[in-house]
Amino acid sequence: MRQQKTWQTVLKRTAVIVAAVFAFFPIYWLISTSFKPFDEWANWPPIWLTDNPTLQNYRIVFFPDLAREFAAQQDGSLDYKVSGSAWNAFKGSAIVSVAATIISVAFGTLAAYSIVRFKTGGKNYPFQFLTVRMVPPIAVVVPMVVLFSILKLSDTYFGLILAYSAFTLPFSIWMIRSFIDDVPAELEGAAMIHGMGQFRAFLTVTLPLVKGGILSTALFIFILNWSEFLFALVLTAGNVVTVTLQVANYVSASSGKLYGVQAAMGTISTLPVIIFGYMIQRHIVRGLTFGAIKR
Amino acid sequence: MSGKSFGEDEPDMNRIPFNIRLVLPAQLTIMAIVVVPTVILLWLAHTDWQPTQNIPWFDAEFYWFWNFYDLWYDERFINSVFRTLFVVLVCIAAELFLALGLALLFLDEWPWRKVAVSIIILPMMIIPVDAANAFFMLFNERGPVNHLITVVTGDVFEFSWLSHPTWAMVPIMLAEIWQWTPLMFLLVLTGLMNLPENQIRAAIGLGASPARIFFRVMLPLLVPVISIAIVIRAIETFKIFDPVYILTRGQPGGATETISMYMYNGAFVYFRMGYIAAAALLVLFVVVSICLVLSKPLRKHG
Numbered sequence: 001m002r003q004q005k006t007w008q009t010v011l012k013r014t015a016v017i018v019a020a021v022f023a024f025f026p027i028y029w030l031i032s033t034s035f036k037p038f039d040e041w042a043n044w045p046p047i048w049l050t051d052n053p054t055l056q057n058y059r060i061v062f063f064p065d066l067a068r069e070f071a072a073q074q075d076g077s078l079d080y081k082v083s084g085s086a087w088n089a090f091k092g093s094a095i096v097s098v099a100a101t102i103i104s105v106a107f108g109t110l111a112a113y114s115i116v117r118f119k120t121g122g123k124n125y126p127f128q129f130l131t132v133r134m135v136p137p138i139a140v141v142v143p144m145v146v147l148f149s150i151l152k153l154s155d156t157y158f159g160l161i162l163a164y165s166a167f168t169l170p171f172s173i174w175m176i177r178s179f180i181d182d183v184p185a186e187l188e189g190a191a192m193i194h195g196m197g198q199f200r201a202f203l204t205v206t207l208p209l210v211k212g213g214i215l216s217t218a219l220f221i222f223i224l225n226w227s228e229f230l231f232a233l234v235l236t237a238g239n240v241v242t243v244t245l246q247v248a249n250y251v252s253a254s255s256g257k258l259y260g261v262q263a264a265m266g267t268i269s270t271l272p273v274i275i276f277g278y279m280i281q282r283h284i285v286r287g288l289t290f291g292a293i294k295r
Numbered sequence: 296m297s298g299k300s301f302g303e304d305e306p307d308m309n310r311i312p313f314n315i316r317l318v319l320p321a322q323l324t325i326m327a328i329v330v331v332p333t334v335i336l337l338w339l340a341h342t343d344w345q346p347t348q349n350i351p352w353f354d355a356e357f358y359w360f361w362n363f364y365d366l367w368y369d370e371r372f373i374n375s376v377f378r379t380l381f382v383v384l385v386c387i388a389a390e391l392f393l394a395l396g397l398a399l400l401f402l403d404e405w406p407w408r409k410v411a412v413s414i415i416i417l418p419m420m421i422i423p424v425d426a427a428n429a430f431f432m433l434f435n436e437r438g439p440v441n442h443l444i445t446v447v448t449g450d451v452f453e454f455s456w457l458s459h460p461t462w463a464m465v466p467i468m469l470a471e472i473w474q475w476t477p478l479m480f481l482l483v484l485t486g487l488m489n490l491p492e493n494q495i496r497a498a499i500g501l502g503a504s505p506a507r508i509f510f511r512v513m514l515p516l517l518v519p520v521i522s523i524a525i526v527i528r529a530i531e532t533f534k535i536f537d538p539v540y541i542l543t544r545g546q547p548g549g550a551t552e553t554i555s556m557y558m559y560n561g562a563f564v565y566f567r568m569g570y571i572a573a574a575a576l577l578v579l580f581v582v583v584s585i586c587l588v589l590s591k592p593l594r595k596h597g
Contacts, residue, residue: 012400019397026429026473027417029439033432044437044453045445103324105422111321118314129321131327134586136534138555139575142562143332143339143408146352166328169321184542199313227422229537230555244424251541259432262478266425277420278413285481293485 034058041259043193045279057264061086079195086265089246093269095157096242097225100164107165108172109294113202115173116180116187126177129170130290135169141234148235155237163231171287174219178291180206181211216283219276243269333579339572347566355569362573371549372574375557382468382553383532387525389472394479394524398487399509412484416477423474427522431457431469434542460550463543467551470538475531479524487513530586531575554578 033041035053060066064085114120144163145154153159183206191201207214229244236245245271250262277284285293311319340362344355348434366372397415401408403535418426433440444452457463490513496510536555538543545560546550552560556576561571 013405015396016400016415019400020411022473023415023418023477025518026426026433029433030425030429042435042437044442046437046439046442048439107321111318114314118317119401120318129325131583131586132325134530135329135579136555137583138534138558139579139582140329140336142331142558142568142572142575143335144328146335146339146568147428162324163328165298166324169325173321227424229424229540230559231323232561233540246424247422247424247428248541251431259435262428263432266428270420270422270425274417274420281413281416281570284419285478285485286408288478289482289523289527291337293482293520 010035022126029040030263030266033259034267036260036263042179057260058268060261061268067282076279086243086246086268089241089243092240093226093242093244094158096164096240098156099104099161100225101218103161103165104168105174105176105214108169108217109176109214111169111173112176112180113117113206116177117185117198118200126173129173132167133170133290137230139229144231145234146278154235156241157240160231160235160240160242163235164228167228168224171224171290172217172221174290175283175287176210176214176219178286179210179217181291183209207263213283216217216280217287219280220283220287223273300531305588320328336576336579338570339569340576341573342569344569344572345566346568349515352568358569362570363577365570366577371552372557375549375552375554378464378551379533379535379553379555382464382535383470383529386468386471386475386532387528389468390476390479390528391483391521391525393476394483395442396479397476401484402487416481418474421474421479423537424541426474427470427538430466430469430473430538431542434466441505457543458547460547463551467535467538467542470542471532471535475528479528481518481523486517490516 032049034057035055036047036050037052037054037056040047040050040052062085106255115126148154148159151159153162187205187209188198188201191205192198227244228242229248232240232242232245233248238241243265247262247265250258250265278289339352339355341358341360342352342355343358343362344350344352345351350356373488401412417425421429432438433439436453436455440456441452441454444454454462456466494516495508495512498512503511533553535553536559539553539556540559543551545556549560554574558574559572561567561574
């Protein structure tokens with residue numbers, strides 16, 4: 001009996017290790033490729049762990065002049081679009097993601113408060129926000145391009161911020177709603193007896209209690225914004241660049257040749273998202289299920 | 296008199312109830328970005344607008360319902376629809392199966408359990424474009440996947456996955472499954488941890504076998520959580536775009552196009568805006584109707 005138990009445990013742990021290897025391997029490959037010198041990028045057999053680690057790829061990512069020089073040395077034409085520095089992409093992503101996150105969370109908090117405490121619009125009202133999330137964004141992208149060209153918003157920070165805010169609002173509203181839901185309305189009632197207006201009662205009593213929740217929501221929305229690709233691809237034309245666009249540029253530019261550089265860009269662009277992701281690990285399930293499943 | 300001009304502004308705002316004013320910013324943002332474009336879409340879908348012809352969108356030739364007629368006979372479009380449904384089906388089935396298996400390994404407390412969970416959920420923390428980027432390298436002719444196959448079989452295997460019309464779907468779906476199994480795993484694990492313990496204890500006390508406990512006690516209790524997970528993942532997978540764009544762009548010859556990729560290529564590579572608007576309208580209509588039905592489990596739970 002005891003023997004059987006040990007065997008089961010060994011089997012279980014082995015399965016966990018196998019799963020962990022599968023989960024980590026693609027990321028390992030991305031990171032290890034980012035440190036390979038260029039003659040090892042497309043070696044056969046592939047090099048699993050380089051003996052000559054270099055920061056060359058990261059230098060090319062941040063200093064495109066180096067990339068141009070490098071491309072000139074290569075025979076054949078490297079159809080590369082690496083003219084923009086990654087700094088530009090990081091700047092663009094930071095501006096757009098931070099601004100859109102602030103707007104989304106601010107508007108989302110107000111709406112969520114209204115929905116929870118006033119039952120605004122009835123029981124079905126919050127669901128119309130969900131439909132925004134259900135529609136494939138590609139379906140509204142064509143008319144959005146038209147609308148943005150009318151409003152002169154194409155390829156501007158403001159345009160992208162607006163688009164990101166709108167498409168993350170359903171998450172903000174539903175997630176913050178689930179946090180406010182956890183705070184009993186009686187607490188606000190008590191404050192109102194002491195002469196506070198309802199909104200002030202919300203600001204001074206409930207808001208501090210859901211502060212952590214709102215911060216998690218903000219980080220979650222930030223991750224979504226930072227990772228967004230389709231809108232960035234369609235609504236910009238070179239003036240505004242995001243990190244996802246930069247990654248895609250390298251992949252397409254290389255047509256399978258600039259492995260090391262695209263791996264370097266991939267590794268650093270995803271770093272902030274990983275850090276924030278682990279910070280809100282507890283709330284990620286709540287976020288991605290619109291607050292339906294709590295932990 | 297001056298009081299009246301004041302009064303024109305103020306009561307206007309005050310006539311709107313306080314709670315409505317609170318939802319207004321969110322509602323207006325969504326109206327501007329989702330509802331207005333949908334109205335434009337209604338027009339575009341019935342035109343033959345192609346920006347390359349230098350005709351402004353509002354002057355485009357009215358096409359009645361011919362776009363929809365053409366879509367019905369557009370093999371590439373129909374194929375992309377079935378391909379997308381296939382991807383959704385396969386990915387969700389694989390994710391659910393793997394997630395259930397994984398979650399069962401994490402039921403009891405053991406040292407390093409938290410670390411193991413953190414490693415296993417790493418894929419869902421990655422930017423989807425970067426995940427696709429990693430799979431692009433893994434499945435290259437000279438990538439580690441081909442190397443592994445070479446080592447195992449002994450024959451040199453330099454198959455070009457991403458340019459094969461059928462096999463290119465494998466890396467795309469694997470990237471999707473790899474990235475989102477962790478979410479499914481977390482959902483199922485959360486559900487398992489929240490199960491009422493005394494029912495399982497009772498089953499154990501009655502001498503039920505582990506398999507029987509799993510299928511007869513745990514699984515039925517997990518149904519609400521699993522159905523929410525499936526609905527949410529199905530909606531997200533249906534939109535699949537990033538891995539397709541990075542890995543193949545729908546090539547070769549549209550053989551790996553999902554609906555989103557088909558529409559992107561149609562609108563921004565071939566510039567058939569009116570035609571793609573019709574496809575978009577069709578998808579919008581179908582998706583919203585299905586979602587109204589599918590969101591029932593979410594509603595019940597909420």
